Amino acid sequence: MDTPVNPRGRTAQGARPPLALALTGVVRRYSQGQGAIEVLRGADLAISHGQSVALVAPSGSGKSTLLHIAGLLEQSDAGEVFIDGIPTARLGDGERTRIRRLSIGFIYQFHHLLPELSAVENVSMPQMIRGLSRKEADARAKDLLTYLGLGARLTHRPSELSGGEQQRVAIARALANAPRLLLADEPTGNLDPKTSDHVFGALTELVRATGVAALIATHNLELASRMDRRVTLREGKVVELA
Numbered sequence: 001m002d003t004p005v006n007p008r009g010r011t012a013q014g015a016r017p018p019l020a021l022a023l024t025g026v027v028r029r030y031s032q033g034q035g036a037i038e039v040l041r042g043a044d045l046a047i048s049h050g051q052s053v054a055l056v057a058p059s060g061s062g063k064s065t066l067l068h069i070a071g072l073l074e075q076s077d078a079g080e081v082f083i084d085g086i087p088t089a090r091l092g093d094g095e096r097t098r099i100r101r102l103s104i105g106f107i108y109q110f111h112h113l114l115p116e117l118s119a120v121e122n123v124s125m126p127q128m129i130r131g132l133s134r135k136e137a138d139a140r141a142k143d144l145l146t147y148l149g150l151g152a153r154l155t156h157r158p159s160e161l162s163g164g165e166q167q168r169v170a171i172a173r174a175l176a177n178a179p180r181l182l183l184a185d186e187p188t189g190n191l192d193p194k195t196s197d198h199v200f201g202a203l204t205e206l207v208r209a210t211g212v213a214a215l216i217a218t219h220n221l222e223l224a225s226r227m228d229r230r231v232t233l234r235e236g237k238v239v240e241l242a
């Protein structure tokens, strides 16, 4: 079943606000050896503001590809990606980077924190890039980290934190600029089951508290059941799950 998408998320009367994310007819091919594989073959997906969606699909089906395209980290070969109603396919790199910085938070499986910076500095950095003063950025970073239970770890560097703590810093960093859309690629994939449950709990709580729209790839069905919707990838298309 293909999801019918009205990318700007409006009713016939034009009353509703734009969707946080809409993908329409997204195609992505990679050359492999002599030939090419088509990973996404006209994928459609619409996510409203405040909605959380789990992406549960087999390894190699294209989850990371879809997330990278939705996060404007990668270009599609065809189709359109609307962020907050803005079509992005024809934008240049500078404009795509600007939208990404303003509107999108990304959490990776491996936290990708800067090793030489403390927890607070890692979370302050994206805010300062956006133009906030160090004082304002640090204040928000401390609030977020404390909310995530890291109040006693603010000045620790990543190497001084556990895997679960590092991933909570990565969650705080992704939400630091109050994005409209949060994308996460197996955010608890490298954690043990108990830590994974704890980190995912913190993530879902923060998603609810901030009202950010979220698309989270996970192999964990129990964690996926806590999201508003579940989707999968079948033959390069997004399919809604029960």
Ligand SMILES: Nc1ncnc2c1ncn2[C@@H]1O[C@H](COP(=O)(O)OP(=O)(O)OP(=O)(O)O)[C@@H](O)[C@H]1O
Pocket (backbone or CB within 6 Å): 030, 031, 032, 039, 057, 058, 059, 060, 061, 062, 063, 064, 065, 066
């Ligand atoms: N840069 C690339 N060049 C060539 N092929 C690629 C590239 N990136 C991904 N692929 C291929 O596209 C397919 C989908 O990859 P992708 O990483 O999106 O899958 P995934 O569902 O995220 O997998 P996993 O759950 O194992 O991380 C795979 O067959 C992969 O080999």
